Amino acid sequence: MSGAVRTQRNRSHLVSVESRHAHRSAPLTSDFPSRHIGPDASATLRMLGALGYDTLDQLIDAAVPDQIRSSEAMDLPVARSEQQVLSDLRTLSERNETRVQMIGLGYHDTITPAVLRRNMLESPAWYTAYTPYQPEISQGRLEALLTFQTVIEDLTALPLAGASLLDEATAVMEAVLLMRRANKAKSGTSRVVVDADCLPQTLAVVCGRAKSVGIDVEVADLTGGLPDGDLFGVVFQAPGASGHVRDLAPLIAAAQERGALTTVAADLLSLTVLTPPGEQGADIAVGSAQRFGVPLFFGGPHAGYMAVRGGLERMLPGRLVGVSVDVDGKTAYRLALQTREQHIRRDKATSNICTAQALLANVAAMYAAYHGPEGLRAIATRVHGHATAVAGGLRTAGHSVVHDSFFDTVLVHVPAGARDVVDRADRAGINLRLVDADHVAIACDECTTDEIVDRVLSAFGARVETATVSALPQSLLRTSNYLQHPVFHEHRSETAMLRFLRALSDKDLALDRTMIPLGSCTMKLNSAVEMEPISWPGFASIHPYAPVEQTSGYLQLIRGLERWLGEITGYDRVSLQPNAGSQGELAGLLAINGYHDSRGDHGRDICLIPQSAHGTNAASAVLAGMRVVVVATASNGNIDLDDLRAKIAAHEGKIAAIMLTYPSTHGVYENDVRTVCDLVHEAGGQVYVDGANLNALVGLAQPGKFGGDVSHLNLHKTFCIPHGGGGPGVGPVAVRKHLAPFLPGNPLGGDQLGTPVSAANYGSAGILPITWAYIALMGPDGLTEATKSAVLAANYVAKSLDAHFPVLYTGPSGLVAHECILDLRPVTKATGVTAEDVAKRLIDYGFHAPTLSFPVSGTLMVEPTESEDLAELDRFIEAMISIRREIDLVGEGVWPLERSPLRQAPHTADQVTADNWDLPYPRHLAAFPVASLRTGKYWPPVRRIDGVHGDRNLVCSCPAPEAFENTTDIELPIKTAGAKSGALAETPEEAFA
Known part of the structure; x- marks a missing residue:
C-alpha cells in the first residue's frame, strides 16, 4: 500500500489517541469511546514507549500485514451520544406493537419476577461472568x-x-x-x-x-x-x-x-x-x-x-x-x-x-425456586382454567373445538372464517394464531386474565360460561412429587430470594470485579447503556411469529445491524439467525454445501482445518456432512503451506472449504493468509474465516475483502453482548454475494434456500439491541480505535511478561495480535509447576485465569481487550511476575512443589484462618501475596476441586443438605427418578376437581 493512501486513510477515519481523550472533562455522554477504551492518552503513550513505538499507528503498521489492510473508511454512522442512542432505541422499540400474545407455538408470555429481573437478568455479577471452566471461582x-x-x-x-x-x-x-x-x-x-x-x-x-x-x-x-x-x-x-x-x-x-x-x-x-x-x-x-x-x-x-x-x-x-x-x-x-x-x-x-x-x-x-412446586402448579392450574373457559365459551356459541384434551392451547374450527376472527382479535389488542383458513389456535399463558378471555371470546362472537370442566384426562394427571429439595422451599419471600442471589454471585469472579484475560474469548466491557434497553417491553414482549406489521422496529434494527456488520466485515449479506457461534459455523458450512450442490459439484466434501483451529470448527464440519482433513502447523505457528498444498493435491476435486481463524488461534497476524485463500479457491473450494478473533480486525481489515467467502461473527465477543456465565451468544453468518441465497431460511417458510439453524427467524433477537447500541455509540472511528487499543494491550502484556513466561508465537515484527500465548512448558519441565497451578494461584491474586492449555497444551493464552485500563493491566502483570518468583522458589528447593502456594492454590478463608497451619510458607503469603489485596480481597469458596472424583461419582442434581455437613470421601450415585419424599400442598386431582 502506498504511503499516500495510508496517510489519507489515517487522516480520514482514524482518530488519534490525543483527540479521542481530549474531552475527558466534557459531559460523560459526549464521548463514549473514551469510556469503553480503558487506557487514556497518557497511558497509551506509556504503553507505546514500553514497546518502542511513538504512535499507535506505528504499532499497528508493524503488527498488521499490509496485504490485508483496508484502504477505505467504514461507511458507518458517526458516533452518537448515550442519550441519543437510548432515544433512538426507544423509538425503535415503540415501533414494535405490543399485544396480548396468544400465538403459542412454544413461545408464551410470562412474568419475570422483578427480583430476578433486577438482581440476575440485569445484574453484571451474573451477565458478565464467563463459562465456568475454572470452577473454584464459579461456584x-x-x-x-x-x-x-x-x-x-x-x-x-x-x-x-x-x-x-x-x-x-x-x-x-x-x-x-x-x-x-x-x-x-x-x-x-x-x-x-x-x-x-x-x-x-x-x-x-x-x-x-x-x-x-x-x-x-x-x-x-x-x-x-x-x-x-x-x-x-x-x-x-x-x-x-x-x-x-x-x-x-x-x-x-x-x-x-x-x-x-x-x-x-x-x-x-x-x-x-x-x-x-x-x-x-x-x-x-x-x-x-x-x-x-x-x-x-x-x-x-x-x-x-x-x-x-x-x-x-x-x-x-x-x-x-x-x-x-x-x-x-x-x-x-x-x-x-x-x-x-x-x-x-x-x-x-x-x-x-x-x-x-x-x-x-x-x-x-x-x-422455579421463587414459586416452588405449589406456585408452579397454581400457575399451570390458572393457565388451564383460562383455556377451558375459552373452550367452554366457544362450544356454547356453537363453535367446534377440535380436541377434547388440551392444556393451554385451544384449536377451533371456524370454516372459512379464521382470518376474520384473527383480525377481530387483533383490533382488540390480541394476537391469535391463524393455523389455516379454517382454524384458529388460542394459547393461554401466565399473563392471561379473565378480561383477556372475555376479549378473545368476543372476537368469536361468544361469551364466558361460568362453569368449566378440566380438559385433562384423569389418567394423565401427574401423581408424583417434584421440586422437593430445600432450594425450592427456602427462598419464597423477596428478601430471601434477593439474599440468595447475592450470596451466589458473591462466590464468583465476573467482570464487575476483575479483568478476565481469556484468550479467544474477548471479555470486554458490556456497558450499562448497551444493556438497558433489552428489558423494555417493546423489545422484550414481542412474539417471534407476530405479524410483520407489528414488528417494524425490530426489523428496522435488524436490517440496520445486518448492513453495519456487512460493512465492518466486507461481506455482502448477513443473517442474524444463528444463536451461537457454533451455529454460525454450521450455517456457513451449510451455505457452502448449498452453493456446491447448486452447481452440480456434489463430490466436494473435504473441509481443511488447521491444527490450531477452534475445536468447534471440526465438529461443525462433521455436522455439515463434511470430512475433516487437518493441515499441519509450521514452526512459526502459521499454517504450513507445503502441507496445505499436499493436502489439496491429495484431495483434488474434493475440496469443499477451508476453515481459518484470523488472526490465527496462536494470536498472530499471518502474512500468508491471501496465499492460503488463493490456493483453496484455485482448488475449487470456499474459504471460511472464523470470526472469533474479529476484535483484532474491525476497522483495519475485512475478511470478505482479503479472501473470505463466509464468516461467522461472535456478537458475544467482539460486539459486546455479554457471556452470561456461558451464554447467551449470537453467531451471525456473513457471506459474499454468491453464497447469499443459501443463508439460513425462515423456519416457518420463505424463499430462502438455506437450512434454518434456529427456531426463530432472527435467533436471539432480544439481545441484538446491545450490539446495535455498541456500534452506534462507537462509530467507525471508535471501533477502529478499540481494535488498535486491543492490539496495544496484548503487546504490552506480552512484552512485560516475555522475560518471565516466553511468548510462544509472534509475527515477523516480534508482535502479536490481540492475544498472546505464554509458554509454561519450560517451567513445568524444570520445576513441575504446571499451567493449571498458575491458573489456580491467580485466583489468590483476585484474577480469573487466562485460557488454559488451548490451543497449545501447557500454555496460557491471554487476551486483555481494549476495555482494561493500564492500572488493571499492570496489576495482572504484577501478579504474573510475583507468581514467577514463587515458581523460582520451588525450583530452588525452598518449597516442595506439593506444599507450595502454587499447588495448594487457591486458598480459602477457612484454610488460612484455621488453628493449624503446617505449610512452609506464611499464611499472609497464601492470602495476600501482594499488598493491594489487603483491601477488597476475593475469597474463593472452595479449594482445588477433584474433577476425577466428580466424573467417577456422577451427581448432576442438587445434593441433599446433609452432603455439606460431612463431605469427606462421599460416594453419591446418579440420582434416579421417583425417589423423592414429601407431598405437595395440592394434588393434581384437587387442582382439577
Missing part, C-alpha cells in the same frame, strides 16, 4: 445451573439433565443425533420418525439439518400409530403444536418394542400437572424453559433443555454441571465430563454445541 453460577438441571430432572422424571441448550428446535435435533449414536442395535438404520404435531419450526430445523448427516426424516401423523418400517428413533410433542394432549405411553412402548429410542418434546409448565415423559417410558425429553420467567424477546435468547434416562448421560450434548469435592473433601460443583468438550474431541465430537444459555437457564431455575 455460584454452577449452583444455579445445578438447580436448573434439578428442575428439568424433576419435571421430566428423568434422572439426568444438561445445563441448557440453545432452543427447543435445536434441542430436538440434538436428541435425534443422540438417539442415532446411542442405538447400537439400529446402527444400520438411518430413519427417524417425527410426530407431525411437532412445532413447525422444529420440523424445519430437524428436516434441514438431518439431510446433511444422512438421516432420513419421516414426518408422520401418529394418532393412528407408528408407521411400518425400520427406524432408530421417534420424536413426539407433548402437548402437540395443535394443543392436543395424548397418552404417549402406548406409542413409546410400541417404538421401544421395535428397537427404537424415544424423545418427547415437552412443555415444562404442563409437566407440573401432566404425567411426565420419564414416567411414560421416554428415553429423552427436550424443550424450552422460556415460560419460566424468561421474556419472549422476539424469539430468544431462551434456554433449551434436555434430560435423559440412565445410560445416556455420557452421550449428552453440551454442558453438564456435576457435584464433586475439593481437596479437603468439601462439596463443590464443576462442569462434569469435560472430555466431551469440542476443543478436545474435534472431529470426533457428536455435537458442536459450545454455547449454552446459562443466564436464561439461571433465570428459569430461580423462577
Whole structure:
C-alpha cells in the first residue's frame, strides 16, 4: 500500500489517541469511546514507549500485514451520544406493537419476577461472568445451573439433565443425533420418525439439518400409530403444536418394542400437572424453559433443555454441571465430563454445541425456586382454567373445538372464517394464531386474565360460561412429587430470594470485579447503556411469529445491524439467525454445501482445518456432512503451506472449504493468509474465516475483502453482548454475494434456500439491541480505535511478561495480535509447576485465569481487550511476575512443589484462618501475596476441586443438605427418578376437581 493512501486513510477515519481523550472533562455522554477504551492518552503513550513505538499507528503498521489492510473508511454512522442512542432505541422499540400474545407455538408470555429481573437478568455479577471452566471461582453460577438441571430432572422424571441448550428446535435435533449414536442395535438404520404435531419450526430445523448427516426424516401423523418400517428413533410433542394432549405411553412402548429410542418434546409448565415423559417410558425429553420467567424477546435468547434416562448421560450434548469435592473433601460443583468438550474431541465430537444459555437457564431455575412446586402448579392450574373457559365459551356459541384434551392451547374450527376472527382479535389488542383458513389456535399463558378471555371470546362472537370442566384426562394427571429439595422451599419471600442471589454471585469472579484475560474469548466491557434497553417491553414482549406489521422496529434494527456488520466485515449479506457461534459455523458450512450442490459439484466434501483451529470448527464440519482433513502447523505457528498444498493435491476435486481463524488461534497476524485463500479457491473450494478473533480486525481489515467467502461473527465477543456465565451468544453468518441465497431460511417458510439453524427467524433477537447500541455509540472511528487499543494491550502484556513466561508465537515484527500465548512448558519441565497451578494461584491474586492449555497444551493464552485500563493491566502483570518468583522458589528447593502456594492454590478463608497451619510458607503469603489485596480481597469458596472424583461419582442434581455437613470421601450415585419424599400442598386431582 502506498504511503499516500495510508496517510489519507489515517487522516480520514482514524482518530488519534490525543483527540479521542481530549474531552475527558466534557459531559460523560459526549464521548463514549473514551469510556469503553480503558487506557487514556497518557497511558497509551506509556504503553507505546514500553514497546518502542511513538504512535499507535506505528504499532499497528508493524503488527498488521499490509496485504490485508483496508484502504477505505467504514461507511458507518458517526458516533452518537448515550442519550441519543437510548432515544433512538426507544423509538425503535415503540415501533414494535405490543399485544396480548396468544400465538403459542412454544413461545408464551410470562412474568419475570422483578427480583430476578433486577438482581440476575440485569445484574453484571451474573451477565458478565464467563463459562465456568475454572470452577473454584464459579461456584455460584454452577449452583444455579445445578438447580436448573434439578428442575428439568424433576419435571421430566428423568434422572439426568444438561445445563441448557440453545432452543427447543435445536434441542430436538440434538436428541435425534443422540438417539442415532446411542442405538447400537439400529446402527444400520438411518430413519427417524417425527410426530407431525411437532412445532413447525422444529420440523424445519430437524428436516434441514438431518439431510446433511444422512438421516432420513419421516414426518408422520401418529394418532393412528407408528408407521411400518425400520427406524432408530421417534420424536413426539407433548402437548402437540395443535394443543392436543395424548397418552404417549402406548406409542413409546410400541417404538421401544421395535428397537427404537424415544424423545418427547415437552412443555415444562404442563409437566407440573401432566404425567411426565420419564414416567411414560421416554428415553429423552427436550424443550424450552422460556415460560419460566424468561421474556419472549422476539424469539430468544431462551434456554433449551434436555434430560435423559440412565445410560445416556455420557452421550449428552453440551454442558453438564456435576457435584464433586475439593481437596479437603468439601462439596463443590464443576462442569462434569469435560472430555466431551469440542476443543478436545474435534472431529470426533457428536455435537458442536459450545454455547449454552446459562443466564436464561439461571433465570428459569430461580423462577422455579421463587414459586416452588405449589406456585408452579397454581400457575399451570390458572393457565388451564383460562383455556377451558375459552373452550367452554366457544362450544356454547356453537363453535367446534377440535380436541377434547388440551392444556393451554385451544384449536377451533371456524370454516372459512379464521382470518376474520384473527383480525377481530387483533383490533382488540390480541394476537391469535391463524393455523389455516379454517382454524384458529388460542394459547393461554401466565399473563392471561379473565378480561383477556372475555376479549378473545368476543372476537368469536361468544361469551364466558361460568362453569368449566378440566380438559385433562384423569389418567394423565401427574401423581408424583417434584421440586422437593430445600432450594425450592427456602427462598419464597423477596428478601430471601434477593439474599440468595447475592450470596451466589458473591462466590464468583465476573467482570464487575476483575479483568478476565481469556484468550479467544474477548471479555470486554458490556456497558450499562448497551444493556438497558433489552428489558423494555417493546423489545422484550414481542412474539417471534407476530405479524410483520407489528414488528417494524425490530426489523428496522435488524436490517440496520445486518448492513453495519456487512460493512465492518466486507461481506455482502448477513443473517442474524444463528444463536451461537457454533451455529454460525454450521450455517456457513451449510451455505457452502448449498452453493456446491447448486452447481452440480456434489463430490466436494473435504473441509481443511488447521491444527490450531477452534475445536468447534471440526465438529461443525462433521455436522455439515463434511470430512475433516487437518493441515499441519509450521514452526512459526502459521499454517504450513507445503502441507496445505499436499493436502489439496491429495484431495483434488474434493475440496469443499477451508476453515481459518484470523488472526490465527496462536494470536498472530499471518502474512500468508491471501496465499492460503488463493490456493483453496484455485482448488475449487470456499474459504471460511472464523470470526472469533474479529476484535483484532474491525476497522483495519475485512475478511470478505482479503479472501473470505463466509464468516461467522461472535456478537458475544467482539460486539459486546455479554457471556452470561456461558451464554447467551449470537453467531451471525456473513457471506459474499454468491453464497447469499443459501443463508439460513425462515423456519416457518420463505424463499430462502438455506437450512434454518434456529427456531426463530432472527435467533436471539432480544439481545441484538446491545450490539446495535455498541456500534452506534462507537462509530467507525471508535471501533477502529478499540481494535488498535486491543492490539496495544496484548503487546504490552506480552512484552512485560516475555522475560518471565516466553511468548510462544509472534509475527515477523516480534508482535502479536490481540492475544498472546505464554509458554509454561519450560517451567513445568524444570520445576513441575504446571499451567493449571498458575491458573489456580491467580485466583489468590483476585484474577480469573487466562485460557488454559488451548490451543497449545501447557500454555496460557491471554487476551486483555481494549476495555482494561493500564492500572488493571499492570496489576495482572504484577501478579504474573510475583507468581514467577514463587515458581523460582520451588525450583530452588525452598518449597516442595506439593506444599507450595502454587499447588495448594487457591486458598480459602477457612484454610488460612484455621488453628493449624503446617505449610512452609506464611499464611499472609497464601492470602495476600501482594499488598493491594489487603483491601477488597476475593475469597474463593472452595479449594482445588477433584474433577476425577466428580466424573467417577456422577451427581448432576442438587445434593441433599446433609452432603455439606460431612463431605469427606462421599460416594453419591446418579440420582434416579421417583425417589423423592414429601407431598405437595395440592394434588393434581384437587387442582382439577
